[in-house]
Amino acid sequence: MEAEERLAYIKRLEELRDSKVLVYFSYTPLDDTILVPLYKQLEEIGHTQRIDLILHSYGGSVDTPYKVVMLIREFCEEFAVIVPFVAKSAASMLVLGADEVVMGPISELGPIDPLVKHPVYKDVLIPVQAVWHCLDYLKRSISNCADLEVAALLVTPLLNMLDPLLIGDYEKTIKASRQYAETLLSRYMLKDLPEQVQKVTQALTEGYFSHGYPIGRREAKDLGLNVTEAQGELWEIIWKLYLGYEQLFQEKESKHLY
Structure with a gap:
């Protein structure tokens, strides 16, 4: 055309x-x-x-x-x-x-x-809700696990990868939307x-x-x-x-x- x-x-x-x-x-x-x-x-x-x-x-x-x-x-x-x-x-x-x-x-x-920009791969954009669902998954993993030591082994590596300032920024983005x-x-x-x-x-x-x-x-x-x-x-x-x-x-x- x-x-x-x-x-x-x-x-x-x-x-x-x-x-x-x-x-x-x-x-x-x-x-x-x-x-x-x-x-x-x-x-x-x-x-x-x-x-x-x-x-x-x-x-x-x-x-x-x-x-x-x-x-x-x-x-x-x-x-x-x-x-x-x-x-x-x-x-x-x-x-x-x-x-x-x-x-x-x-x-x-x-x-x-x-x-929002991926925290590691700067050229990759991710839905901001994905971060929220990640945190929700971690919360459920801890609450559903009877052994707190096992729960800690499961979630600590993931928590160590999350920047608190970045999480706060993502939370602000969700609230802004x-x-x-x-x-x-x-x-x-x-x-x-x-x-x-x-x-x-x-x-x-x-x-x-x-x-x-x-x-x-x-x-x-x-x-x-x-x-x-x-x-x-x-x-x-x-x-x-x-x-x-x-x-x-x-x-x-x-x-x-x-």
């Missing part, structure tokens, strides 16, 4: 949604490097009634989604996120700051479980349903054991999120745009191989 065709689909999407459309499509972790390019695009658009963000991301930094939401909302009265395929982890956090999330039959959100989720839900997605905020926050930050758990549009709606089910021409355009950007990324990756 050529650039002109993608732009034509975006224009048609703007007509159908009566909005200005932005696109964030990435396979690298979501972080603050998005902010300056985003600000430049928003300045070009100027203040408008509604902004739709087409979002494809597997997550990233715990702080960035909140910054993105606050920045976009400086330029619009209504904000929606369109998820063609995947908006996971920290990207799902961004969804909570929208007034609605537009999803199709293959779209999925995920548990809010931000990524809950705080951001609660704040965004209460201000935006669930502003008219304050009694649902705690329930949804807990479900998204603690209710799923798999980092990659797929929360489809029906489950997202059951959780209490304001889901618009894309159908007909609307979904057809959204999906074609996804395929177009996916093709663009594959072409770029192919060029890097030679």
Whole structure:
């Protein structure tokens, strides 16, 4: 798909949604490097009634989604996120700051479980909840073992590998993800349903054991999120745009191989 065709689909999407459309499509972790390019695009658009963000991301930094939401909302009265395929982890956090999330039959959100750097392998990112589950495993191993000396032999090598300062930092990240989720839900997605905020926050930050758990549009709606089910021409355009950007990324990756 050529650039002109993608732009034509975006224009048609703007007509159908009566909005200005932005696109964030990435396979690298979501972080603050998005902010300056985003600000430049928003300045070009100027203040408008509604902004739709087409979002494809597997997550990233715990702080960035909140910054993105606050920045976009400086330029619009209504904000929606369109998820063609995947908006996971920290990207799902961004969804909570929208007034609605537009999803199709293959779209999925995920548990809010931000990524942090591995304490040893610095180029490896791990879900922060993995550390919490490690500590929970150690706690259960000790409490379930009748012989404390045996328990000590089992868990001491693992405990010696854990940096207390790092554990504290990871704990802060978990608490921050809950705080951001609660704040965004209460201000935006669930502003008219304050009694649902705690329930949804807990479900998204603690209710799923798999980092990659797929929360489809029906489950997202059951959780209490304001889901618009894309159908007909609307979904057809959204999906074609996804395929177009996916093709663009594959072409770029192919060029890097030679």
